[in-house]
Amino acid sequence: MKRKRNSSPDPAGGDDGELPGVKFEVFLSFRGWDTRLSFTDCLYHAMVGAGVRVFRDEEEICKGEEIGGELLRAIDNSKVYVIVFSRDYASSDWCLRELEHIVKRYRGSSGKVILPIFYNVGAHDVKLQTGLYDEALKKHEGRRGCDVVRPWKEALIEVARMDGWDLKDKGEGAVIKHIVDEVLTRLKKRQRNLPDHLVGIHDQLEDMKSLLQEGSPDVRFIVIHGMGGIGKTTLAEAVFNQISHQFSGHSFLPNVRESSQDDKIKELQWRLLSDILKFQPARIYDTNDGVNMIKERFRHKKVLIVLDNVDDRNQLMKLAGKHNWFGPGSRIIITTRDIQFLSINNGRPRDSDCIQHEEFYIYKMKEMPFHHALELFSEHAFRRDTPPTDYANIATKIVKTMGGLPLALKVIGSSLCYKNEAVSEDMKMPHREVHDILMMSYEMLEDEQKQIFLDIACHMAGEKIEDAVLMWKSCEFFPNLTIDVLINMSLIRVECHEELWMHDQLRDFGREIVCRESQFPGECSRLWCPKSAMEVIRRKRGTEAIVALKLDGHSKSHNFTPVEFSKLEYLRFLELDGGNFVGDFLGLFYELRWLSWHHCPSEFRATNFCPSKLVVLKISKSDLTNDWDGWSQIMGTSKLKVLSLVSCKSLIKMPDLSMCSTLERLVIKDCKRLVEIDPSISNQEQLKYLEISGCNRLENLSKEASTDVSPCVVPQFLPDLMGR
Structure with missing residues (x-):
């Protein structure tokens, strides 16, 4: 909640301020x-x-x-x-x-x-x-x-x-x-200056108390992690102000990530020693000298240390490497965007000095709930807890657009307080300061990780993580590692249904990066806006730069010809809504890995449509049947691993899968007229996941809505599903 004056001291360390002329403290x-x-x-x-x-x-x-x-x-x-x-x-x-x-x-x-x-x-x-x-x-x-x-x-x-x-x-x-x-x-002479409006901080402080376990004699390392701008530093400052008086020494070292060089780390070591000992220590000749001084001087002291914005293991090891450096009851709080440097590599420490991941108490920062986000925005935009009646609707819309990112709400709210004409612009993309903060996290990624991040931002949010991973693997990426990195850096999240999730603010940020690749849409790597994407296709302005294309909403009656895709040599993701392929597509779609087609027509008019590297095929809300011409062309030469058929109202029998021996995931949902599973499914030795639901006419279907299967189990239950 916002700090208010009341009969009890504020836990975040609020300051009532001094009256003019006050002589004594x-x-x-x-x-x-x-x-x-x-x-x-x-x-x-x-x-x-x-x-x-x-x-x-x-x-x-x-x-x-x-x-x-x-x-x-x-x-x-x-x-x-x-x-x-x-x-x-x-x-x-x-x-x-x-x-x-x-x-x-x-x-x-x-x-x-x-x-x-x-x-x-x-x-x-x-x-x-x-x-x-x-x-x-x-x-x-x-x-x-x-x-x-x-x-x-x-x-x-x-x-x-x-x-x-x-x-x-x-x-x-x-x-x-x-x-x-x-x-x-x-008197807060050694405390951190906090923002004027600490909305929602009390709930986070209560969460932190359970991790800090004040009074416990053990030495604890607490990690606060989350994306840039979500409020990690503010929470650490509030905790520091609240509990620092319980320690014989305390120090808050801001923005440690800028001190990756030994000379700068030496400065941090010197400051840390000065803060805790309350006098200036002897000269530190090198970082090892500093480590020895910290270990020697702090071993019997109960200390509170905050290392803000850490992004490298070496920084931690030079400032607060091990539990036995500090006296009983000490607390070391670390804020970071990425917890990967704390992790164990393949189940083993990277070296003997590495602190085990299990020895950290980790607190993941979450986006602000809507009511707190609206309050914070209103404080900065209107200088009050709630928006004025005349601005309630637009304020609500802006807050929903910005999501629960405190920094975005503060910056945008403050800008709107002085620039009403900036409303529409700020609702489309992050504010400049917010962009810069997010860019810092993005630039920490390796090239391949950036590609996957942009895939999710532009196209893959909401997709099943297993489907996406299979596609990225076929591109010779290392998606499992990248997904872990993105999760650790709080750039994405995996929801309870195993779906990829990305904060709207990050999605808009990622798309802005793509937009800046070129002023011409056909030269950008990803096109997610159906209108501009269709304009590129119709005018044949696509280039080899395009790797992902979404044509939803504006392609329902369009006949796609080979010439329209002739220059898209590296296209690997394609999403359509209606339309059809017409003509000879020999030699095209060689790199295509993902084809998602809504309202697929019953007549397939293409020839030589052979995406040999296709991994994921998703067809939904379509009129196709089991003898649809597209089955043999698409699946006959592909290495299909995922087949999803959803709401295909004319499908009576599942298509023949005998030509598709690589299938790992099969989903059939809401196909109301489906009555028969093709026997070829029993030969799918690679099948790991089968989901059949909403197919009411399918005989002897198990009541289970979905079933996880392994290859050895498939032949045992499939005869029952096929009504044998």
Whole structure:
């Protein structure tokens, strides 16, 4: 949710801001006789030396019964109250009136913090569970009455229940150091600056808490990963602000990926040591020297380290290589677009120094849900939580177009706040800044991986992953590895039905890359817009650059001729809606791997239509029959591995598959008139997946909607399916 002012501190570390003219940040309350010249004096100068503006209450100088003037303003406006409970603290009615006022301000304002210190007393004394403070309060009651003393008692008990420091059997110097560090954290002098509008951050913080397991003594590496612009760094900053005060040292190293060279890594090592140790370390001569210093100095320290935007294993190994570099309870948070560098290679570590993938706790960033996305967009576009009534529809449309990518919503919302005329343009493609961020992820891919990414962006989103993998394998790509890379980099996702999924923002980004290949559509590698694709075909402007072509919607009555495809030598993906092939196609479609044909006509008018490398054939919503002329031409010479027949209303008998011995996946769905499975199916020794559903007239069909089969099982159940 968006950060709002309320009665409790914001978990993301929100800052209420300082009022104009505020002089002090910390109010230091103590009993002068007990600690002024000893502990409190050392603490005061330590905080001042750290750059903190401290009001030290010289309570014996103040006269009168009421708190007012500069003292009142100091209490009201301070963010942190440091209270030193000593043996005589409760004997001073002035200290107790001061404490009462502090607690009132703490209760009534967000962002204020009370830090109790128990100096030669225990929390149980302050809670009035012993005679030390209780006797002092009874004396006050005798002089001032129960009504005056009652809020003092309540304030003492409330503050004593808060986390603080007990100096019993502890060195004052070490405790003072911890207190100063806590004060700096609470004042956000060492915290990260967060965006003004943290919509939805609380849900993510709750998820992170379960991974962080605060209080657990083990050393944990937590990885936040997701695509660029999804909010990884913001979440890491919010977590850092929320929990950094629990550690003896903490450091946030931004944009580590820019430091791949040893010299830059040395700078990061030096900064890491400086942040944790709170002083400038000796010179680091090389990265190995830095590693040794980190291991030696941090081994017994409970530290919090954030390595933001890591993309290389070497970066991690030089900064936070192993668990035993750090003391119990340490947490190392890593943000990355790609978790592949953490993975095990073929089940084995790449080398002995590699941290095992199983040793990481991984948090995958998800796109924002619509209601949060609309709120974030509205904050930047309209400076309010919800869009104005007049803009509700257009805001909803834009948010749906942009998806749940926080950076896109912020950038586009901000631009629309000042440029209303940019609405239509921004709805078509990512904003320039968003494009640049996505381009960084794209450029990390190898050439083959880029090709598969663009295939998915332009054509393959929504297709079964197994079908797509078979096509890419036939192109001599390495799709399984690439799919893993794309998933790890959060560029794609595989949905529950084993379908490829890509965020709309990434889809538009990928298509923009293709559009930039040439100002002439016929010279671009992929054409997905049916109108422009048909224009290229009709005008015979296609070139060998085209590898994928979608002609849906504008090809229903068109007769495709050989000359229209004569220059498309490397076409490997073709999707049609209606139309027909007419003429002699000898020597064409040599590289075609995927043919998807909706509304395929019952008469096939082409000759020598022999796509010998065809792997996937999908025909849907068509009138063809089992004796369709296209079967023998298409399947007779191909290496078909996938055959999908969906909603073929005239199909009574499945086509003869005897000429197609390479089939691995067969899908027959919603063919209402189908009554017979051709016996040739029992000879398909490579068949791994069979799905038959919605074919109500098929005799003795199993009630199972789909069946996974292996070659050895096929002959056993197919006779029943064929009604034998």
